[in-house]
Amino acid sequence: MEWNFLAVLRDFDLLILGLLNTLKVTGLALLFGVPLGLVLALSRLSTIRVLSGVAGFIVEFFRTTPPLVQLFWFFFALPILVDVRMTPLIAAVVTFSIQSSAFFAEIFRGGILSIDKGQWEGAKAIGMTYGQSLRRIILPQAVKRMIPAFMERSIELLKTTTLVSTVAYTDLMFQANELAQKTFRPLEVYTVVAVIYFVLIFVFSQASIWAEHRLAKSGEGTVR
Amino acid sequence: MSEILRIENLHKSFDDLEVLKGIDLTVQSGETVVILGSSGSGKSTMLRCVNFMESPTNGKIYLNGDLIGTERNGKMTYKEAELCTLRSRIGMVFQHFNLFPHMTVLENVLEGQVIVLGRAKMEARDKAMAQLERVGLAEKAFEYPSRLSGGQKQRVAIARALAMDPEVMLFDEVTSALDPELVGEVLKTMRQLAEEGMTMLCVTHELGFAYHVANRVLFLNEGIILEQGEPQSILKNPDTNRMREFLDGHSLFKLPD
Ligand SMILES: Nc1ncnc2c1ncn2[C@@H]1O[C@H](COP(=O)(O)OP(=O)(O)OP(=O)(O)O)[C@@H](O)[C@H]1O
Ligand SMILES: [Mg+2]
Numbered sequence: 434m435e436w437n438f439l440a441v442l443r444d445f446d447l448l449i450l451g452l453l454n455t456l457k458v459t460g461l462a463l464l465f466g467v468p469l470g471l472v473l474a475l476s477r478l479s480t481i482r483v484l485s486g487v488a489g490f491i492v493e494f495f496r497t498t499p500p501l502v503q504l505f506w507f508f509f510a511l512p513i514l515v516d517v518r519m520t521p522l523i524a525a526v527v528t529f530s531i532q533s534s535a536f537f538a539e540i541f542r543g544g545i546l547s548i549d550k551g552q553w554e555g556a557k558a559i560g561m562t563y564g565q566s567l568r569r570i571i572l573p574q575a576v577k578r579m580i581p582a583f584m585e586r587s588i589e590l591l592k593t594t595t596l597v598s599t600v601a602y603t604d605l606m607f608q609a610n611e612l613a614q615k616t617f618r619p620l621e622v623y624t625v626v627a628v629i630y631f632v633l634i635f636v637f638s639q640a641s642i643w644a645e646h647r648l649a650k651s652g653e654g655t656v657r
Numbered sequence: 658m659s660e661i662l663r664i665e666n667l668h669k670s671f672d673d674l675e676v677l678k679g680i681d682l683t684v685q686s687g688e689t690v691v692i693l694g695s696s697g698s699g700k701s702t703m704l705r706c707v708n709f710m711e712s713p714t715n716g717k718i719y720l721n722g723d724l725i726g727t728e729r730n731g732k733m734t735y736k737e738a739e740l741c742t743l744r745s746r747i748g749m750v751f752q753h754f755n756l757f758p759h760m761t762v763l764e765n766v767l768e769g770q771v772i773v774l775g776r777a778k779m780e781a782r783d784k785a786m787a788q789l790e791r792v793g794l795a796e797k798a799f800e801y802p803s804r805l806s807g808g809q810k811q812r813v814a815i816a817r818a819l820a821m822d823p824e825v826m827l828f829d830e831v832t833s834a835l836d837p838e839l840v841g842e843v844l845k846t847m848r849q850l851a852e853e854g855m856t857m858l859c860v861t862h863e864l865g866f867a868y869h870v871a872n873r874v875l876f877l878n879e880g881i882i883l884e885q886g887e888p889q890s891i892l893k894n895p896d897t898n899r900m901r902e903f904l905d906g907h908s909l910f911k912l913p914d
Contacts, residue, residue: 555755555814557710559769559821560745562737569772573759 440616441625451608452629458522458604459591462529466590469530470537475567477542488538495535501596504528508600521602525594533590540582544575577648584641588634605629658685660722661856662707662825667716669702676702678880680716684825684858689851691867691888692860694877695903700860703877704827707858708747709740720746721824745773748818748826752834754810756802756817762789763798766817774821781820788816792846808839812846819850826850828859864907868892876900 441448476488495503508524511517548571556566598607609626613619662684669677676699684690694700705711707718709725717733718725725743726733757765766785770776776784789795792812802810811831818826828847832840844863848870851857861867867874868888875885876895884896895901 549755551751551753551755552757554710554751555757558708558744558749558751558755559817560741560743560773561769562741565772569768570757577759 434620436621437618438621438625440618441612441621444612444616447608447612448605448625448629451603451605452633454602455591455594455604455606458525458529458594458597458602459587461526462533462590462594463587465526465530466533467537469534471541473534473538474541474545477538478545491531492535492538495532496539500528500532500593501599503532504596504600521597521600524600525597525602529590529594532593533586536586536589537583540579540586541575543582544579545571547578548574580641580645580648584638588637591634591637592630658687660684661686661688661720662858663717663719664707665717665719667703667706667718668714669699669706669711670714676880677706677713680880680882682875682882684856686856687854688872689855689857689859689870690873690875691871692858692875692877693862693864693867693900693903695906698877699880700877701829704749704829704858704860707825707827708744708749709735710744710749741773745769745821746824748815748821748823750811750814750818750826750828750831752830754802754807754814754834756810756814758802761799761801762794762805762813765802765813766820769817769821784820785816788819789813791819791849792816793842806839807835808842811835811843815843815846815850825856825858828857828861830860830862832861832863862907864892864904876903 473488473492476484477492479485479488504524507528508519508521512519545567552570552574553566556570561569594604595606597604598610601607605626609622613622616622660683662682664680664682667677667680668675680703682690692700692703702711706713706716709718712735713733715733717728720743726735726739728734757768760768763782763785766788767778767781770781770784771778786795786798789798792815794809794812794816797805797809797813802813805813814831831847832843835843840863844866847857847859847866851870859866859871871888873885874888874891876883876891876897876899878899884891884900891900892904895904
C-alpha cells in the first residue's frame, strides 16, 4: 500500500466546493435554528399551558428522533403530503434548522433558568416589561453562560450535516464519495476530508474558547 | 401634607394560604412608615402588592389619587402596561440588591431612565451621577457591582431606584443581608432620604431606625395591622401582648443604656 495524494490534490477544488456547501448548510441552519430555539425556549417557559406544551412536544420530538429519519421525511415524505418542491438544500436547511433549534431551545432554557430570580425582580421593579427584562437583563447574562454548550451543539451540527450527502446534496462528504470512486483512492480522500473537518472544528472551538475568555473578563464574577 | 398612597381592604392569597387579610393604610407625602412583624406575617407580601410585584387578590390601591387598574363587576382588572408604568413610579430596594452584574454602576442607574422612561442619554447621565453623589458613590460610577461591598451595592440599588424620580420608595429588609459593620451606612442613607422628604415604606428589624426615623410604625400580625402609632409610644408601650412579645424578642440582648 502506497499513499498517493496527487489524485486528491488535482481535484481539490471539488472538495473546496463541498466544503463551502457544508458551511452553507451549517450557517443557514444556525441562522434559522438559533432564533427558533429562543422562541421554543420562551414558549416552553411560558405560563400559558398550551404554548409550553406544544413547544415541549416539538423539542422532545426532534431531540429523540434520528436526524437521518427527519431528513428523509422532509425530503421524500413532505412533498407527498403538501405540494412543495424540495431541493436537497431546502430539505437539509429545514431539517437541521428545526433539529438544532430543539437543542438550542434547551440551551436557552437552561441559560435563562440559571439566572437568579432577583434579576427579573430588579428589572420589573424599575418598570421594565417582560421583553425589556429579557433583552436587556436576562439574555445578556444567560448567553455568556451558554457559550460552551452553544459551541458544542454547533460543532455537533456541522458533523451531522454529513447526512445531507444521502439526499445528493453536494456537501464535503458527498464530494468525497464522488472523488473516492473517481480516483479509486478512498484512503487518501477520506484522510484529507477527516483533516479538513478536524481543522475546521479545531479553529472553531479555539475561537469559541477565546470568545468565552473575552466575555468572562468584561465585568462580573458573580450573579449579584 | 397630602395623601400619596392609599391601600384599601388589601387581600392576598397564595393558593389556599391567605397571607393578607384586609389591610387599610393611607400614607401622607413625605411620611416614613416602618413595618414590623415576625417572619411570615406578610410584610414582604404587603410591600410587593403596593407596586404589583404580586397581584392583590382583592382590594384597591391608589397612587397620588389614581386608582390602579379598572373595576369590572366588583373585580379589579389590570393591564400589564399600566402596571409597568406604576412600577416605574415606585422605587423598590431588595434584601439582595438585585443589581445588574453585567453593567457598571453608572449603567445600572441609567438603565431604567433610558429604557423605561425614555430619557435622553445626557439628561439620564446627569441624573445618575447626581443620585450616585447623593448616596456617596460617585467615584464608583465605572466599577462593576462585583467590586463593591454589600453596603455599597445597596446604596447603588437605592440610587438606581431614586433615579426614576419615584413618588414612593419601598424598602424590604435592605440591611438584613449585610455584615453588621455595613448596616450603618445604608441606614444613614435612608435616614437622609427621609429627612429630605421622600415618602418611604420600610420593612426592617432595625428598631433603632424605626425609633429615630419613622413617623409611624405598623405592627403586622397574621395578615392584619394589629397596631400602629408613633414610634416613641408604640415601641415603648405597645397595646397588645403580641407586639410586646415581639419587641421583647428583639431587645433581649440589648446593651443597657
Ligand atoms: N410566591 C409565594 N408563593 C406561595 N407562598 C408565598 C409566596 N410568597 C410568600 N408566601 C408565603 O406567604 C407568607 C408571608 O410571606 P412574607 O414573605 O410576606 O412574610 P414576611 O413577613 O416578609 O416574612 P420574613 O420576615 O421572613 O421576610 C409566608 O407563609 C410565605 O411562605
Ligand atoms: Mg420578607
